[in-house]
Amino acid sequence: GLSEKLNAAFKRLRGKGRLTENDVREAMREVRLALLEADVSYKVVKEFVATVTERSVGTDVLDSLTPAQQVVKIVNEELTNLMGGGTAKLAFANNGPTIVMMVGLQGAGKTTTTAKLAGYMKKFHSKRPLLAACDVYRPAAIEQLKVVGGQLNLPVFEEGQGDPVKIAENALRYARDHGNDLVFLDTAGRLHVDEALMDELKRMKATVHPNEILLVVDAMTGQDAVNAASAFDEALGIDGVVLTKLDGDARGGAALSIKAATGKPIKFVGTGEKLDMIEPFHPDRMASRILGMGDMLSFIEKAQQTYDEKQAKKLEEKLKKNSFTLSDYFDQLQQIRNMGDLSQLAGMMPGNLGSKLQGAQIDEKAIAHTEAIILSMTPEERENPQILGASRKKRIAAGCGLDVVDVNRLLKQFEGMQQIIKQVTGGRKPGFGFGGLG
Ligand code: GDP
Numbered sequence: 001g002l003s004e005k006l007n008a009a010f011k012r013l014r015g016k017g018r019l020t021e022n023d024v025r026e027a028m029r030e031v032r033l034a035l036l037e038a039d040v041s042y043k044v045v046k047e048f049v050a051t052v053t054e055r056s057v058g059t060d061v062l063d064s065l066t067p068a069q070q071v072v073k074i075v076n077e078e079l080t081n082l083m084g085g086g087t088a089k090l091a092f093a094n095n096g097p098t099i100v101m102m103v104g105l106q107g108a109g110k111t112t113t114t115a116k117l118a119g120y121m122k123k124f125h126s127k128r129p130l131l132a133a134c135d136v137y138r139p140a141a142i143e144q145l146k147v148v149g150g151q152l153n154l155p156v157f158e159e160g161q162g163d164p165v166k167i168a169e170n171a172l173r174y175a176r177d178h179g180n181d182l183v184f185l186d187t188a189g190r191l192h193v194d195e196a197l198m199d200e201l202k203r204m205k206a207t208v209h210p211n212e213i214l215l216v217v218d219a220m221t222g223q224d225a226v227n228a229a230s231a232f233d234e235a236l237g238i239d240g241v242v243l244t245k246l247d248g249d250a251r252g253g254a255a256l257s258i259k260a261a262t263g264k265p266i267k268f269v270g271t272g273e274k275l276d277m278i279e280p281f282h283p284d285r286m287a288s289r290i291l292g293m294g295d296m297l298s299f300i301e302k303a304q305q306t307y308d309e310k311q312a313k314k315l316e317e318k319l320k321k322n323s324f325t326l327s328d329y330f331d332q333l334q335q336i337r338n339m340g341d342l343s344q345l346a347g348m349m350p351g352n353l354g355s356k357l358q359g360a361q362i363d364e365k366a367i368a369h370t371e372a373i374i375l376s377m378t379p380e381e382r383e384n385p386q387i388l389g390a391s392r393k394k395r396i397a398a399g400c401g402l403d404v405v406d407v408n409r410l411l412k413q414f415e416g417m418q419q420i421i422k423q424v425t426g427g428r429k430p431g432f433g434f435g436g437l438g
């Protein structure tokens with residue numbers, strides 16, 4: 001995959017005390033090939049390599065980094081820039097319901113994403129979404145929206161196979177009357193971009209004035225996804241992209257090219273078929289993942305820089321021996337909190353662990369809850385969570401002012417974490433990523 005290829009390119013720079021222009025150019029040749037193979041567009045690759053080369057050759061190497069690490073750092077920063085830099089948010093309306101028009105080709109994941117995103121907004125932004133069935137050409141499409149909406153307990157507005165623009169207008173009226181502050185319009189797609197589709201979407205846009213037009217594209221289609229993004233943006237004007245099926249995309253080309261090709265950011269990504277598998281898109285995290293920095297050793301290295309080296313060693317040992325307890329978890333949370341940039345750290349965790357821990361990593365409030373729960377346990381309970389029966393859990397919940405469900409959630413999360421740690425460290429030596437460079 002892309003990560004391995006980039007890794008190999010940087011490996012050549014290992015052990016070099018000083019980077020010559022030639023060293024950098026040679027490494028960049030491999031970076032270029034790796035990106036092209038990942039289906040990143042030629043123009044994007046060319047510009048990217050030029051920028052990185054320029055920055056790498058001309059700059060002084062920071063004291064704290066080896067030259068190879070310095071180049072990796074620059075590549076990481078430029079990959080992040082390529083994908084838009086920061087995390088893009090949805091624009092909510094100041095007055096009245098926010099209208100989000102979901103557009104895209106057939107099979108891209110519009111209907112699924114409509115439900116996922118609505119569920120996400122309900123859960124994390126306390127919104128009251130309404131889903132509107134504006135894909136009227138296939139009765140099955142309306143039924144599908146009702147099914148996924150139903151699974152998330154979200155209301156679905158439909159009027160059968162009428163005029164989609166009228167349906168959108170009526171859905172808006174319904175939303176205003178029923179206190180829905182967010183309306184998702186699930187529109188029709190075709191196999192290819194065509195005029196009839198664009199005309200219908202333009203008419204809808206001109207009538208309902210959406211706050212957001214989100215284009216849904218399938219990451220697995222690579223460069224085709226980028227072409228679709230350009231075509232929709234030119235014809236309709238889009239505000240952002242949702243990249244679906246990232247779970248099945250080994251190449252990463254679409255994620256890397258869309259912002260550069262259209263100027264429009266990826267706002268969310270779909271990472272699985274289940275309806276909670278949607279996440280805001282973080283360019284920095286994606287860049288780290290592409291670079292294969294998501295490994296435990298670089299996490300530990302980063303940790304070492306920030307806090308006590310001995311403690312990091314101890315953690316490493318514990319991870320290897322698989323004796324990671326709730327007390328250790330608590331220590332980790334404290335240190336992570338002190339390190340500041342949580343999102344950056346989450347991206348440095350091994351892929352699985354990073355996303356599994358995401359909630360705990362990023363959400364300060366969740367960290368505080370987790371800490372409170374662990375603090376309410378006795379030392380024995382922290383070392384042996386198996387002994388936690390109903391009455392102990394009740395006592396702990398009362399002690400920290402939370403519910404037994406919260407205690408159970410933490411225990412489940414912790415259990416999952418131990419299993420992942422087992423997968424990451426068990427049976428094989430942790431591989432060297434960039435943490436071992438130089
Ligand atoms: P639409 O035609 O654009 O409305 O696409 P659908 O929402 O019907 O999705 C098409 C297929 O893609 C369905 O089988 C979805 O379950 C699947 N799908 C959508 N998003 C994702 C995703 O993020 N990951 C995976 N693995 N499958 C997805």
Ligand code: MG
Nearest residue numbers: 110111135141
């Ligand atoms: Mg659909």
